[in-house]
Amino acid sequence: MSFLGYTTLLLCWVYCTAERACNEPPPRRVKEVPTERWDKPPYPHGTQVTYQCRPGYIKIGRILFECTDGAWKQHLPLSECRNKPCGHPGDIEFGSFELTSGSEFVFGARVEYRCNDGYQMLSQRNYRECQADGWSNDIPHCEVAKCSPVQAPENGRIIMTGAFELGREYSFGQVVNFECNAKYRLVGSKEIICSSNGRWNSDVPQCQ
Template structure:
């Protein structure tokens, strides 16, 4: 045989013996690779495409899970089926994550303290977290991070003007949540401009800015349904003014006001003049309304044997002081001594 002929024979033998594995026919009832699970890991080497019937696959649990019983599958009629009462993988418990002082936690993931669970800690009102992490996660080796810590939250020192007195129950420079500071003016001739007290909020901030003090003065008040008589642009401490009400209204307080550190006292108020139906002994008034305004009138009629006491010829008129003349019936036989 020539050299060229031998070369062709050798190539043919090699090609026939190196047929692709994909062309190999699986045996009846064989299985492909065993299934994969998120909580289980397959043991051993599994590199071929098909496995003969009766082949067994054994599993162990992945980190974070504990194995309850043996976990095996067997190849049968082209499928992997559990062997007997197959075991299972259960999430590992981390136990209680731990309570903290001045705070609480909430389970954010899972329903128990098991692998994958996450708890988030929060501080009570008036406290702040000083730890870097506020969550803990149940891992394969236990709870991550350390239990966080909460400390009381403070408000910063309050700076006031030299003419303001600061009244506090604290003798330190730090003020805890809820603590109240009150203010007053050192000079009795001055008044506070702003709030008279502030408190430390749960955010560690004062709810208002501190006040200042300035000389007591008042501007003319705005009076609904009334006006200031002979107004000035400014009034000093203890100065007074008079006011009057529009027609149909009357002062509900003294018509003279005094300027004080708490503004005008009493506060000016004009109320509408109204009269109400009244019971008249030994007489009768035909009322047609529930209320009457200033200037409106009603007629009075006395019972038999009685007469109107004053000005019987006049109607009774509603005034700032009530019905005038009065709604009074007297006996016709009454004798003055």
């Protein structure tokens, strides 16, 4: 083989086995980003990049990428950023909660609260979300359902069945009984019950 042929083969071998540079910046990932700004490619073979977690995530181990023959590859062992835990969201009195987004109490999770039967939520928001700095909002508050005060029917009166005060609101489950004066007949239900929705289950009766 001629000298020119050997030279051509040598140049081809050098070119083909040369370690290529990376022509793209290091990858930006969902949970982690490079610790420095990398926006001036190309980057030589062997360049290393360390990563930090985005807000809401915590780093497990050291996350390192290296330019290897034109491509960014992560060093072993594979480390990652995991969703930051928020801890228990807090129980609600006279109610309960359900995890409606996610499977753990970590960044991105959402819990929704509901009141027990006979109770109404006073808070504007019935949910809490696990954010980068912890749970959002305060724990909601449930209060027993209340029914409006009751007036005695004309020619009749209210029979108190407990320590209730006339003119005051009644709570869920409380019962008010009625009776008519002498020579009057009760038309309607002789008792009404404060329902779980804060309304009386029946109208006040009449005495005729």
